Amino acid sequence: MISAKQKYIKTYTGKKALRGSEEYEQSQVVSWARFYSRLHPELKILYHVPNGGARDKREGANLKMSGVLAGVPDLVLPVSRKGFHHLYIEMKVEPNRPTKTQLDVMKELRDEKNLVAVCYGASEAKKLISWYLGIKEI
Numbered sequence: 133m134i135s136a137k138q139k140y141i142k143t144y145t146g147k148k149a150l151r152g153s154e155e156y157e158q159s160q161v162v163s164w165a166r167f168y169s170r171l172h173p174e175l176k177i178l179y180h181v182p183n184g185g186a187r188d189k190r191e192g193a194n195l196k197m198s199g200v201l202a203g204v205p206d207l208v209l210p211v212s213r214k215g216f217h218h219l220y221i222e223m224k225v226e227p228n229r230p231t232k233t234q235l236d237v238m239k240e241l242r243d244e245k246n247l248v249a250v251c252y253g254a255s256e257a258k259k260l261i262s263w264y265l266g267i268k269e270i
Contacts, residue, residue: 152225153225154206154223154224154225154228157223157225157253157254157257158180158206158207158223158254158257160254161178161207161221161223161254161257161258161261162178162180162207164254164258165178165261172265172267174209174211174265175209175261175265177209177210177211178207178208178209178261179207179208179210180206180207180208181204181205181206181207181208183200183201183202183203183204183206201237202233202237203231203233203234203235203236203237203238204220204237205220205221205222205234205237205238205241205248206221206222206223207220207221207223207257208220208221209221209261209264211264211265213264213265213266214247214264214266215245216245216246216247216264217244217245217246218246218247219246219247219248219249219260219261219264220238220241220246220247220248220249221248221249221250221251221257221260221261222234222238222248222249222250222251223251223257224250224251224252225252225253226252230250238250247264
């Protein structure tokens with residue numbers, strides 16, 4: 133059982149995240165990538181697409197005008213490997229599933245020869261990234 137003190141952790145940005153949330157799992161992937169980027173420089177350019185989160189109407193409209201696209205996966209690794217242009221990862225925790233908008237965008241990305249995956253938890257995402265880069269699981 134997780135105590136109230138352990139429910140929240142600090143992410144790599146210093147922000148608090150609920151342990152077991154998609155944000156927490158994603159922060160674990162990014163922290164892992166930053167740590168191992170000294171051994172595998174490709175990991176330095178793994179980045180997050182900040183599409184989610186609560187925003188007021190004005191901010192939402194400004195983001196949309198700036199080119200924010202709903203449904204884009206959470207993490208992008210813009211490295212060509214295994215016949216794909218890039219790796220896109222949508223982070224989820226059970227019982228969450230991708231929305232119709234996310235599925236539509238993922239199909240478009242796949243049609244453009246990108247590897248796109250839904251990962252349930254940090255462990256799954258780290259295994260996928262390791263496989264994609266052809267490195268022994270770390």
